[in-house]
Amino acid sequence: xxxxxxxxxxxxxxxxxxxxxxxxxxxxxxxxxxxxxxxxxxxxxxxxxxxxxxxxxxxxxxxxxxxxxxxxxxxxxxxxxxxxxxxxxxxxxxxxxxxxxxxxxxxxxxxxxxxxxxxxxxxxxxxxxxxxxxxxxxxxxxxxxxxxxxxxxxxxxxxxxxxxxxxxxxxxxxxxxxxxxxxxxxxxxxxxxxxxxxxxxxxxxxxxxxxxxxxxxxxxxxxxxxxxxxxxxxxxxxxxxxxxxxxxxxxxxxxxxxxxxxxxxxxxxxxxxxxxxxxxxxxxxxxxxxxxxxxxxxxxxxxxxxxxxx
Numbered sequence: 001x002x003x004x005x006x007x008x009x010x011x012x013x014x015x016x017x018x019x020x021x022x023x024x025x026x027x028x029x030x031x032x033x034x035x036x037x038x039x040x041x042x043x044x045x046x047x048x049x050x051x052x053x054x055x056x057x058x059x060x061x062x063x064x065x066x067x068x069x070x071x072x073x074x075x076x077x078x079x080x081x082x083x084x085x086x087x088x089x090x091x092x093x094x095x096x097x098x099x100x101x102x103x104x105x106x107x108x109x110x111x112x113x114x115x116x117x118x119x120x121x122x123x124x125x126x127x128x129x130x131x132x133x134x135x136x137x138x139x140x141x142x143x144x145x146x147x148x149x150x151x152x153x154x155x156x157x158x159x160x161x162x163x164x165x166x167x168x169x170x171x172x173x174x175x176x177x178x179x180x181x182x183x184x185x186x187x188x189x190x191x192x193x194x195x196x197x198x199x200x201x202x203x204x205x206x207x208x209x210x211x212x213x214x215x216x217x218x219x220x221x222x223x224x225x226x227x228x229x230x231x232x233x234x235x236x237x238x239x240x241x242x243x244x245x246x247x248x249x250x251x252x253x254x255x256x257x258x259x260x261x262x263x264x265x266x267x268x269x270x271x272x273x274x275x276x277x278x279x280x281x282x283x284x285x286x287x288x289x290x291x292x293x294x295x296x297x298x299x300x301x302x303x304x305x306x307x308x309x310x
Contacts, residue, residue: 001024001101003081005052006031006087007084009047012048012086014169014170015083015169015176016051016085027058028057028079029052029058030070031049065091071094081100081101081183084104105138106134107133109132112144113197114199115144117201118202119201120164122226124155125227126226129154131164131168132151137190144195146193147191148188151171153167209227211234211235211309213274214259214274216275228246237309238307238308243309244284245284247283248279249282250280251278255273255278258308259273262306262309263305265304267295270303282294284297
């Protein structure tokens with residue numbers, strides 16, 4: 001089966017690598033254009049492009065797919081199946097309708113929950129203990145197509161976004177191979193999604209990364225790990241400098257200090273009063289500096305008992 005793979009970031013790489021390692025015929029890769037990154041704004045290719053180029057797979061980087069912009073190339077590649085994993089663009093109807101075996105998408109949630117751009121982050125931020133991946137036929141709506149195969153994945157209490165991303169990347173690769181094999185056998189059984197059960201996982205905006213210390217410590221912990229290692233939840237130090245929290249854990253208990261007040265600080269962590277309970281900061285990044293442990297933050301006089309955050 002001739003496959004066209006469409007994907008961009010590291011999450012897509014799990015699936016592309018699995019197809020290649022399984023000996024599938026990946027005829028070409030479509031990925032987003034190179035983007036400037038880092039302080040020097042160096043033009044950087046997407047991970048999928050780097051991998052494809054290293055394995056001799058033709059790479060296409062159309063700026064748009066709209067208005068038939070990619071139609072000639074699509075006919076030239078002539079795929080029997082299109083596999084889409086975190087490509088980052090909406091596919092127009094002429095692309096969706098082209099392949100004989102359809103457009104198969106790997107989505108990082110158990111649909112219909114967490115449709116949208118940030119399903120992995122949102123699942124962690126909401127305190128979910130189980131998530132998963134779903135393969136589905138793509139439709140013109142946003143993650144609304146008929147479901148094919150799923151695999152559940154546990155979220156451990158201290159898993160951050162990175163840990164869940166890698167677990168789901170591996171699970172997605174397994175589900176994709178099972179889906180491709182079933183398609184070859186004519187053994188796929190699409191299941192329509194129940195829209196009434198759907199939830200939406202919107203893109204993470206900077207404003208919602210701000211820590212609200214009046215929240216319960218457990219809820220704050222879930223938010224922090226869902227945003228780690230990037231973009232990171234943040235608060236402010238006295239004077240207004242940013243203070244990004246990389247790793248923390250909650251502690252139960254009653255605290256009389258106002259929310260956001262540092263009530264204890266030693267090498268084991270920086271304890272901050274919350275609306276309910278205490279958040280213990282283990283690692284954080286002061287503005288303009290690299291991530292530091294609680295001990296280093298205290299020794300560097302970045303933070304002390306009585307400091308009011310936020």
